[in-house]
Amino acid sequence: MPTLTSVRVELQLESAAVSPAGLLLAVAARDGLAVQAEELLASGPTGALPVREIRYPDGTRLHEFEVPRGSTSVSYAADVLTDGTKGPELAAHERWEFTRPSRFCPSDRLAGFAAAEFGGVNRADLPRAVADWVHRSTAYVLGSSTPTDGALETLVARQGVCRDFAHLVVALLRALDVPARLCAVYAPGLSPMDFHAVVEAAPGGHWELVDATRLAPRETLLRISSGRDATDTAFLTTAGQVDLRSISVLAVTDAPLPVDDHTGRVSLS
Numbered sequence: 001m002p003t004l005t006s007v008r009v010e011l012q013l014e015s016a017a018v019s020p021a022g023l024l025l026a027v028a029a030r031d032g033l034a035v036q037a038e039e040l041l042a043s044g045p046t047g048a049l050p051v052r053e054i055r056y057p058d059g060t061r062l063h064e065f066e067v068p069r070g071s072t073s074v075s076y077a078a079d080v081l082t083d084g085t086k087g088p089e090l091a092a093h094e095r096w097e098f099t100r101p102s103r104f105c106p107s108d109r110l111a112g113f114a115a116a117e118f119g120g121v122n123r124a125d126l127p128r129a130v131a132d133w134v135h136r137s138t139a140y141v142l143g144s145s146t147p148t149d150g151a152l153e154t155l156v157a158r159q160g161v162c163r164d165f166a167h168l169v170v171a172l173l174r175a176l177d178v179p180a181r182l183c184a185v186y187a188p189g190l191s192p193m194d195f196h197a198v199v200e201a202a203p204g205g206h207w208e209l210v211d212a213t214r215l216a217p218r219e220t221l222l223r224i225s226s227g228r229d230a231t232d233t234a235f236l237t238t239a240g241q242v243d244l245r246s247i248s249v250l251a252v253t254d255a256p257l258p259v260d261d262h263t264g265r266v267s268l269s
Contacts, residue, residue: 011074019240032269044068087267090202098179104150104229107174114175127201131210184233186251187216217260
């Protein structure tokens with residue numbers, strides 16, 4: 001049965017100089033996601049700012065604009081119907097793109113550890129086995145990591161937030177030659193509410209979803225963007241110094257939240 005999800009985002013920015021900026025706030029254009037209503041607005045000291053959409057081949061929608069000098073507000077709102085369409089198959093180029101090491105996921109440096117820890121697990125079960133291990137071994141602690149921390153720092157510290165959990169899962173899976181990528185999502189049921197980072201992995205030929213934090217039911221998640229790691233999925237990227245003064249994120253559904261024990265296979269539209 002289709003589910004209606006409403007998302008709302010408010011950003012307040014401050015800049016001492018004009019700076020190009022890119023936003024990853026919009027729900028991805030994918031099969032199974034039907035946007036019923038949507039609005040993205042950026043306003044500076046002199047009024048509304050022009051915004052241009054750039055669409056990636058995977059459906060990610062980046063919006064670029066120029067942050068003016070002074071204060072800028074950005075708002076995004078969308079109502080989206082999801083119909084439970086099965087997630088995508090693994091494309092030929094993705095088999096290679098998402099098994100390579102990346103900035104936050106240096107899988108080549110974790111090969112020995114991953115083989116020792118998960119060498120006896122069937123390939124089809126690796127995404128859930130790795131996510132379960134990271135869930136058990138890592139404490140979710142707000143403010144415990146920095147924006148430059150990657151999977152190695154999380155493995156050593158054994159604590160972090162959702163992006164840290166996701167980076168560690170991705171790095172371990174790639175070290176086991178399983179294609180894996182980070183997905184930025186809206187997550188009804190998440191507390192405290194924010195953007196959320198989860199992992200898609202393809203041990204066979206189909207992407208499936210795991211979340212080592214277990215902070216929200218996977219069936220309700222809405223894709224914003226996907227990439228090698230947080231470098232590709234940041235909600236705001238600027239070419240100059242822009243301060244994020246405040247952020248508010250809300251995602252709710254019109255149906256009761258499902259119970260997710262994180263043992264079944266779930267895909268993300």
